[in-house]
Amino acid sequence: MPLSSCRMSWVRLAAARWVAMACILALASGILAGPGGAAERDPLPSWNDGAAKAAIIAFVARVTTEGGADFVPTDQRIATFDNDGTLWAEQPGYVQAAFLMDRLKDMAPQHPEWRTEQPYKAALEGDQKAVAAGGMRAIDSLVMATHAGMTSEEFAEAVRSWITTARHPRFDRPYTDLAYQPMIELVTYLKDQRFKVYIVSGGGVEFMRPWTEAIYGIPPEQVVGSSIKLRYELTGDSPALRRLPEIDFIDDGPGKPVGIAKAIGRRPIFAAGNSDGDLQMLQWTTLAPGPRFALLVHHTDAEREWAYDRNSAVGKLDKALDEAPGRGWLVVNMKADWKTVFPFQR
Amino acid sequence: MPLSSCRMSWVRLAAARWVAMACILALASGILAGPGGAAERDPLPSWNDGAAKAAIIAFVARVTTEGGADFVPTDQRIATFDNDGTLWAEQPGYVQAAFLMDRLKDMAPQHPEWRTEQPYKAALEGDQKAVAAGGMRAIDSLVMATHAGMTSEEFAEAVRSWITTARHPRFDRPYTDLAYQPMIELVTYLKDQRFKVYIVSGGGVEFMRPWTEAIYGIPPEQVVGSSIKLRYELTGDSPALRRLPEIDFIDDGPGKPVGIAKAIGRRPIFAAGNSDGDLQMLQWTTLAPGPRFALLVHHTDAEREWAYDRNSAVGKLDKALDEAPGRGWLVVNMKADWKTVFPFQR
Numbered sequence: 001m002p003l004s005s006c007r008m009s010w011v012r013l014a015a016a017r018w019v020a021m022a023c024i025l026a027l028a029s030g031i032l033a034g035p036g037g038a039a040e041r042d043p044l045p046s047w048n049d050g051a052a053k054a055a056i057i058a059f060v061a062r063v064t065t066e067g068g069a070d071f072v073p074t075d076q077r078i079a080t081f082d083n084d085g086t087l088w089a090e091q092p093g094y095v096q097a098a099f100l101m102d103r104l105k106d107m108a109p110q111h112p113e114w115r116t117e118q119p120y121k122a123a124l125e126g127d128q129k130a131v132a133a134g135g136m137r138a139i140d141s142l143v144m145a146t147h148a149g150m151t152s153e154e155f156a157e158a159v160r161s162w163i164t165t166a167r168h169p170r171f172d173r174p175y176t177d178l179a180y181q182p183m184i185e186l187v188t189y190l191k192d193q194r195f196k197v198y199i200v201s202g203g204g205v206e207f208m209r210p211w212t213e214a215i216y217g218i219p220p221e222q223v224v225g226s227s228i229k230l231r232y233e234l235t236g237d238s239p240a241l242r243r244l245p246e247i248d249f250i251d252d253g254p255g256k257p258v259g260i261a262k263a264i265g266r267r268p269i270f271a272a273g274n275s276d277g278d279l280q281m282l283q284w285t286t287l288a289p290g291p292r293f294a295l296l297v298h299h300t301d302a303e304r305e306w307a308y309d310r311n312s313a314v315g316k317l318d319k320a321l322d323e324a325p326g327r328g329w330l331v332v333n334m335k336a337d338w339k340t341v342f343p344f345q346r
Numbered sequence: 347m348p349l350s351s352c353r354m355s356w357v358r359l360a361a362a363r364w365v366a367m368a369c370i371l372a373l374a375s376g377i378l379a380g381p382g383g384a385a386e387r388d389p390l391p392s393w394n395d396g397a398a399k400a401a402i403i404a405f406v407a408r409v410t411t412e413g414g415a416d417f418v419p420t421d422q423r424i425a426t427f428d429n430d431g432t433l434w435a436e437q438p439g440y441v442q443a444a445f446l447m448d449r450l451k452d453m454a455p456q457h458p459e460w461r462t463e464q465p466y467k468a469a470l471e472g473d474q475k476a477v478a479a480g481g482m483r484a485i486d487s488l489v490m491a492t493h494a495g496m497t498s499e500e501f502a503e504a505v506r507s508w509i510t511t512a513r514h515p516r517f518d519r520p521y522t523d524l525a526y527q528p529m530i531e532l533v534t535y536l537k538d539q540r541f542k543v544y545i546v547s548g549g550g551v552e553f554m555r556p557w558t559e560a561i562y563g564i565p566p567e568q569v570v571g572s573s574i575k576l577r578y579e580l581t582g583d584s585p586a587l588r589r590l591p592e593i594d595f596i597d598d599g600p601g602k603p604v605g606i607a608k609a610i611g612r613r614p615i616f617a618a619g620n621s622d623g624d625l626q627m628l629q630w631t632t633l634a635p636g637p638r639f640a641l642l643v644h645h646t647d648a649e650r651e652w653a654y655d656r657n658s659a660v661g662k663l664d665k666a667l668d669e670a671p672g673r674g675w676l677v678v679n680m681k682a683d684w685k686t687v688f689p690f691q692r
Contacts, residue, residue, distance in 0.1 A: 220611035232600035254578035265555045265566035
């Protein structure tokens with residue numbers, strides 16, 4: 001036994017004693033009820049008591065109860081969460097689109113040609129119809145102009161700088177304030193129950209990684225997303241990864257199970273989404289043997305957030321909503337099931 | 347505080363007490379020396395005492411000593427290991443090439459056309475020169491014939507089945523017996539010191555994932571490798587990922603820093619390789635601020651393993667060997683630095 005273990009053990013002993021003492025005091029003062037008692041700390045305080053919350057807690061209990069028929073070893077407790085519309089708000093448009101527009105405006109003075117060239121001209125004038133008329137090629141040009149050319153580190157720095165200063169048009173707060181409190185609690189609950197929680201998003205992986213740990217507690221290596229190609233460059237003694245103007249991978253729809261296979265190599269047992277872009281991830285997660293769980297966040301709260309589903313331009317929820325009942329997926333009714341939507345509304 | 351924490355705390359208290367008691371007994375009986383004493387358990391018993399072993403241990407101590415100038419928080423302790431020639435033997439040829447050949451022979455009865463078609467005919471007849479004459483296109487055809495078409499799960503099953511039955515031509519043992527004992531100890535040591543250890547290999551990611559956890563203790567989600575494209579398919583209620591005959595990503599040479607960025611999104615502080623295919627990974631790891639460490643396994647032991655470097659067809663170590671002294675990379679002399687090479691030689 002190394003001496004360092006001994007040193008550590010004294011610390012552990014002291015800590016364990018302290019916790020035990022606190023437990024005795026807590027029990028004595030009646031703060032805690034008996035086993036399974038209602039007074040246990042609620043892991044999902046921002047969820048209203050009801051079928052949705054009960055279903056989540058029942059599933060987690062089922063797979064984490066040692067000796068139970070549905071016990072799942074910790075290394076197989078993989079959970080995957082969509083980001084836009086599932087972990088944070090995606091209205092009136094994807095946050096990454098706002099980042100793109102702000103970058104385009106910032107870069108415009110260095111690109112006088114954008115004053116006449118499409119789709120830049122239309123985008124800078126806010127003419128969404130003209131941009132849309134250019135189709136995917138126009139979108140692609142705007143993405144590459146704003147997301148490629150620099151190194152990965154420069155891009156991460158641009159994201160960090162933007163995300164701390166940009167403000168959401170409706171709530172006039174940083175975009176990261178629009179993470180859903182109930183979903184942060186769900187991520188935390190699963191982590192506490194030794195799930196490994198991943199983001200699996202159609203958004204850019206290098207757009208998300210600079211801030212997901214601070215906002216959701218999900219580290220960069222557990223973020224899966226869309227990507228553009230990278231090229232390794234060594235200049236003198238300075239290596240860098242250059243972001244090239246070429247799509248590498250689109251982590252959306254049928255791309256999500258592929259992204260999961262590429263990055264994780266295990267099949268999730270828990271998945272959360274909110275749109276048809278999550279349909280295949282939910283199928284991939286649930287259509288397999290063993291205990292499995294999937295949920296869809298249904299945006300039903302126009303007052304505190306937004307109400308949209310089948311006809312929405314952003315976050316369209318149609319096929320997945322049709323499949324949910326037959327597949328046993330939980331449809332979370334934001335208005336009814338969430339006590340709080342955003343942390344600042346508490 | 348939830349009651350479950352209290353229940354856990356009693357267990358922890360009991361465990362901590364037991365460890366503390368063991369420490370008292372150990373100290374009393376003189377098994378342990380004082381702080382930093384020589385009697386601490388050796389984390390690398392299969393490494394000979396010498397500069398290589400000392401350099402590794404000194405680096406790990408430096409980055410894990412709390413309050414030290416070079417302390418690195420646990421979440422940033424990323425270590426990346428090449429596989430072929432670094433974690434297990436790659437001679438007389440890559441293990442995956444042996445798998446390919448065995449699959450080709452197994453599949454040949456269902457492909458009578460291979461009796462006349464190249465490069466299959468040459469490969470089946472063991473005519474390596476004729477295969478080589480076909481260049482990368484010939485290799486590509488052989489890879490796709492044996493590695494694509496099936497689902498990811500079917501492929502994993504084929505790998506699992508092969509790896510448990512195939513035997514290395516020289517040692518007449520399963521290939522997995524040819525993992526290097528000193529490197530397994532190094533991976534374990536780093537994990538114990540709360541490094542997150544990844545494989546970053548030119549080999550196929552889905553070829554490695556079925557067995558890396560059992561052999562090295564590295565789980566599938568910490569394996570980065572080359573890949574072919576996957577397609578999501580839903581047949582009735584059965585989803586699957588189909589392996590397509592198209593290269594997705596080559597995780598070798600300048601591809602390794604790219605693979606690291608894609609899969610991990612953090613820069614390693616420790617890297618291990620053995621060939622020029624690892625050159626850029628070692629540059630990417632070490633040419634950055636803060637404490638960093640890289641090593642090259644130099645195959646110098648023709649008796650217990652193999653001796654090769656600059657002119658080897660497999661695992662060529664040339665440019666990286668030239669760069670090592672200037673970059674401060676440790677060159678591990680297998681013959682001199684390793685007490686044991688393979689576990690079965692102990």
